[in-house]
Amino acid sequence: MITFYPGPSKVYPQVADYAAEAVRSGVVSLNHRSAGFMAIVRETIRLLHEKLAIPAHYHIAFVSSATECWEIVAQSLTAQASLHPYNGAFGKKWAEYAYRIKPPTSLSEADTLCIVQNETSNGTQVSMHALAEFRRDFSALIAVDAVSSMAGITFDWTLADVWFASVQKCFGLPAGLAVLVYSPAALRRAEEIGEDAHYNSLLFMHENFAKFQTPYTPNGLGIYCLMRVLEQVLPIADIDVQTKRRAANWYTFFEQDMAQSPFRLLINDPATRSHTVIAVEGPEVDINAVKAAAQQAGITLGNGYGDWKNTTFRIANFPAITDVEIEQLQAFLRSYKHDTQF
Numbered sequence: 554m555i556t557f558y559p560g561p562s563k564v565y566p567q568v569a570d571y572a573a574e575a576v577r578s579g580v581v582s583l584n585h586r587s588a589g590f591m592a593i594v595r596e597t598i599r600l601l602h603e604k605l606a607i608p609a610h611y612h613i614a615f616v617s618s619a620t621e622c623w624e625i626v627a628q629s630l631t632a633q634a635s636l637h638p639y640n641g642a643f644g645k646k647w648a649e650y651a652y653r654i655k656p657p658t659s660l661s662e663a664d665t666l667c668i669v670q671n672e673t674s675n676g677t678q679v680s681m682h683a684l685a686e687f688r689r690d691f692s693a694l695i696a697v698d699a700v701s702s703m704a705g706i707t708f709d710w711t712l713a714d715v716w717f718a719s720v721q722k723c724f725g726l727p728a729g730l731a732v733l734v735y736s737p738a739a740l741r742r743a744e745e746i747g748e749d750a751h752y753n754s755l756l757f758m759h760e761n762f763a764k765f766q767t768p769y770t771p772n773g774l775g776i777y778c779l780m781r782v783l784e785q786v787l788p789i790a791d792i793d794v795q796t797k798r799r800a801a802n803w804y805t806f807f808e809q810d811m812a813q814s815p816f817r818l819l820i821n822d823p824a825t826r827s828h829t830v831i832a833v834e835g836p837e838v839d840i841n842a843v844k845a846a847a848q849q850a851g852i853t854l855g856n857g858y859g860d861w862k863n864t865t866f867r868i869a870n871f872p873a874i875t876d877v878e879i880e881q882l883q884a885f886l887r888s889y890k891h892d893t894q895f
């Protein structure tokens with residue numbers, strides 16, 4: 554079975570060995586305040602800086618999910634109100650979670666801008682160019698949900714103060730761990746607000762991570778597997794080239810090879826198309842039929858999400874997927890088009 558689901562998604566096959574290693578070597582039974590465990594946390598953070606080219610002055614912490622990061626931004630980093638310009642289901646959910654914690658009294662006093670870099674629900678993205686414009690026009694804090702793009706494409710990290718991603722998308726790992734990256738300005742904001750009412754208050758997290766520890770017992774298995782995957786992967790500049798080459802190939806495939814089918818790219822404007830999630834639109838019957846036929850052929854396509862649940866399918870373009878698997882899916886779609894009387 555091969556999967557193109559955009560999260561949880563295909564994990565690197567080597568993760569099976571890394572997980573076995575973690576159990577056999579006793580890593581998962583280490584006390585999380587022991588020197589051995591702290592060395593793993595330290596090395597994982599070092600590798601994140603190195604492999605993802607995260608600036609040395611940006612801090613890194615581990616939490617459980619991107620949803621938790623949405624709450625941390627609201628509780629620990631938003632003084633008055635956050636702004637959420639969004640165009641899809643994840644951006645909408647983030648706004649809803651944030652406004653439950655910090656009800657927006659006056660948006661004109663907004664001090665935190667919340668942007669979903671890659672909207673997994675509809676396959677759009679905010680380019681670094683667009684993010685640079687936000688940075689120029691908005692003087693306060695910028696937080697970026699990069700769940701389905703971090704570790705898949707390069708970022709200009711300095712264009713935002715907070716970046717986060719859970720690892721079940723481009724990192725090619727099982728769910729249950731998220732990476733939270735924050736700038737010195739974000740830390741200063743947290744200090745000004747001084748929020749300390751939660752186990753995951755950013756200040757408390759920061760204090761612990763300064764010692765390579767966590768406030769609570771962390772996902773040691775996940776952190777260990779993340780460290781091993783980071784050792785294995787190419788630097789982000791190389792992954793970026795591969796991701797963008799494959800994305801261009803997918804977009805051409807649908808525009809040309811699939812032109813005589815009921816399937817169309819959901820996003821018309823090439824400038825806003827995601828590099829890591831390809832959304833394909835069609836009549837509901839055809840979407841259901843192609844997903845079922847793909848399943849029969851041993852290939853899982855991603856369901857639609859939110860407003861696009863029934864009228865789209867999605868294809869993950871994540872680094873753990875191989876060129877051979879992509880060729881298999883394209884061959885399937887070509888023969889499906891050929892065999893079906895549309």
Ligand SMILES: *Cc1c(COP(=O)(O)O)cnc(C)c1O
Binds near residue numbers: 619643699700
């Ligand atoms: C998957 C996803 C999330 C949710 O991640 P969790 O780890 O389930 O909290 C948030 N934002 C985006 C853009 C996503 O793709």
